[in-house]
Amino acid sequence: MKEKLSMLLQKKSVQITLFTLFIIVTSSALYFSQKSVVSFLLLLSSLLILYYMNLKVVTKWLIALGLLFILIPFASSGGPAFHSYMEVATMVGIYIAMALGLNIVVGMAGLLDLGFVAFFAVGAYSYSIFATSQASNFMPFGEYPLSGSTFWGFLIIGGIMAAIAGVLIGVPVLRVKGDYLAIVTLAFGEIIRIIFNNLDRPINFTNGAMGIASITPPNLFGLEIIYPNQYYFIVLFILLFTIFAVNRLEHSKIGRAWKAVRENEIAAQAMGIPLVKTKLLAFALGASFSGIMGVVFAAKQQFIDPTSFTLLESFTILVMVVLGGMGSVPGAILGAALVTILNLQVLTELTNWLNQLSLQGVITIPDALTPAKLQRFIFGVLLVIFAIYRTKGLIPAKNKKFDVEQIKERAQKKAAISNIGSNDTDRVQA
Known part of the structure; x- marks a missing residue:
């Protein structure tokens, strides 16, 4: 069953359909809600999903540009939290x-x-x-x-x-x-x-x-x-x-x-x-x-x-x-996005939510133990976890692979063309 499901998810048509539905749901939820940090983060995560999709690089870039320049600003403009x-x-x-x-x-x-x-x-x-x-x-x-x-x-x-x-x-x-x-x-x-x-x-x-x-x-x-x-x-x-x-x-x-x-x-x-x-x-x-x-x-x-x-x-x-992964361009992008969002939005929103619960008398959390104050501690824990279980980062660096046979064929063609050119030159001189 798992093999059939994985085979189904590898098809381009299935990936595009699921990705389109995901975009429609998250962007609609963000636009029509007054403020939904979860919807905003899910919409941003669509760029990461797009990176792993089985599509051509040019197609991925076109979709990403459409999301960044059109959909994300438009979906965010539906409520008072647009500027935030x-x-x-x-x-x-x-x-x-x-x-x-x-x-x-x-x-x-x-x-x-x-x-x-x-x-x-x-x-x-x-x-x-x-x-x-x-x-x-x-x-x-x-x-x-x-x-x-x-x-x-x-x-x-x-x-x-x-x-x-x-x-x-x-x-x-x-x-x-x-x-x-x-x-x-x-x-x-x-x-x-x-x-x-x-x-x-x-x-x-x-x-x-x-x-x-x-x-x-x-x-x-x-x-x-x-x-x-x-x-x-x-x-x-x-x-x-x-x-x-x-x-x-x-x-x-x-x-x-x-x-x-x-x-x-x-x-x-x-x-x-x-x-x-x-x-x-x-x-x-x-x-x-x-x-x-x-x-x-x-x-x-x-x-x-x-x-x-x-x-x-x-x-x-x-x-x-x-x-993100040292030496990896996609890794640096992902790492910077995760840390910035975690710092500016996730920890801040979580702190505000806990403060509201504290004011209502549901729970009592010391000010020194709020997520915003424990920011460096959380980053340190993340680094330790990744140093142990993900030593090369979220998206490790990949060296560009070259086809040796293709390189040999190109070299042989160039050599053949140069030999033909030298033969023509010798005939003209003769």
Whole structure:
């Protein structure tokens, strides 16, 4: 019976039918209910179900784009919780991009970085300083704050600034390996946070611990972008570019070089791979994606301060990569989505529900034992469980498989074509 059922579920027509019914039920429940976190999470889980379906890659991408751009925003707009849903989805996109950037450094190149949030801070401050009157403290020319239309240019500037910071940090850091590398990157992450915290004197660059407020929101064709559903689409476009870029890098020459360095540095160097250049490129590219999202985060929050870029944030991003699967692009996406949703919505909603029961006198739970307060404990338990039972993460990294016979046939065809060309050349010369 089980074999027949598994055979039936493997058919494309059955999968498409069940998936369509699932989408209709969850989206309808989300649209017509005033607030249903369960329906929202189930609708988001349809993207994971789509990943495992027996369909062509192009078909999966088209369906996923339809869900992300049309169905999820529309289904979420049916009740008063629309903006809270879009806020969660936007933060999920921001953390996914950061996890993909860290995945380049840790998962592909094998460089344990515990200060990755520093690049996020560099991108955030690069926009915040010039999008407020803060820049007038040290800039002898220009009028500040800059208009919201400059946000689009600062997406590139923030990425470049973060990449430069990645290179500057990487140059002294790459002299060490393993645990020492992790300790040094952790120190650099804290150093950058402390620098931003103290750059309010003698010249006030960052306003120190008070933070930078009233950051100018983005502007597109005269439309001011201030709502979470608007930022959702901005993050979505950037995220699609990030996924495309990381996929291309993974299967490129530099991606193979990163994996070779990760597996064995001595063997990689013996094969002609420049270690320093390859590692610095991993730091720079990984940091650039984090810097871009830092600009978006600053514009969305309209306020930043050094407490937004603590060491715990770096650990959280690392948890996302390890939980999903180091070196795996789909794994990093899934890990970042699960941790962010667990942090921002599931634990918060569970805490609110327990508080309501406590107020009604049903149960009594100490404030220190609420799920929101036990967030780090829950993440630690998850890591221990996955370290024991799922050592390679939720979606382990898979190397691209090549057909040896097909490669030999192509080589023989090329050799035959070159021989024909050389024979024709000899005849012409004769």
